[in-house]
Amino acid sequence: xxxxxxxxxxxxxxxxxxxxxxxxxxxxxxxxxxxxxxxxxxxxxxxxxxxxxxxxxxxxxxxxxxxxxxxxxxxxxxxxxxxxxxxxxxxxxxxxxxxxxxxxxxxxxxxxxxxxxxxxxxxxxxxxxxxxxxxxxxxx
Ligand code: UDP
Numbered sequence: 151x152x153x154x155x156x157x158x159x160x161x162x163x164x165x166x167x168x169x170x171x172x173x174x175x176x177x178x179x180x181x182x183x184x185x186x187x188x189x190x191x192x193x194x195x196x197x198x199x200x201x202x203x204x205x206x207x208x209x210x211x212x213x214x215x216x217x218x219x220x221x222x223x224x225x226x227x228x229x230x231x232x233x234x235x236x237x238x239x240x241x242x243x244x245x246x247x248x249x250x251x252x253x254x255x256x257x258x259x260x261x262x263x264x265x266x267x268x269x270x271x272x273x274x275x276x277x278x279x280x281x282x283x284x285x286x287x288x289x290x
Pocket of ligand 1: 213261263264
């Protein structure tokens with residue numbers, strides 16, 4: 151399996167509870183390297199653009215409001231099979247369905263405020279990483 155890069159967001163519910171370090175520890179314990187990271191406040195335009203694929207979904211408006219409600223930490227993670235591995239570490243979207251020991255099982259507050267985002271496929275990662283990072287900000 152090849153070394154991959156994936157895009158991650160630690161969402162506002164997690165920054166509000168000051169648990170970014172705990173989440174980073176789970177990422178690193180899974181063998182993923184954090185090769186870029188910055189704490190930002192997303193603009194409404196950024197959040198709408200980032201989640202454009204969901205714009206017809208009933209939860210879109212609330213999701214955008216949630217994502218701009220506080221700081222987020224955007225990250226690039228690198229490792230063997232990083233995309234699928236991080237999805238495993240995150241757990242299911244709905245924390246009630248998230249496997250024990252996953253980030254969302256441990257920390258998510260609801261299906262919306264579920265603490266983390268991770269790219270779901272190589273094509274998504276390839277779009278999401280440059281949405282927030284210049285190549286020179288990524289140090290592998
Ligand atoms: N979401 C929501 N309500 C839903 C489904 C999703 O608020 O019924 C939010 C949630 O924050 C989720 C994000 O929209 O993480 C993107 O949804 P997706 O289905 O892509 O889930 P993910 O890939 O994040 O697990």
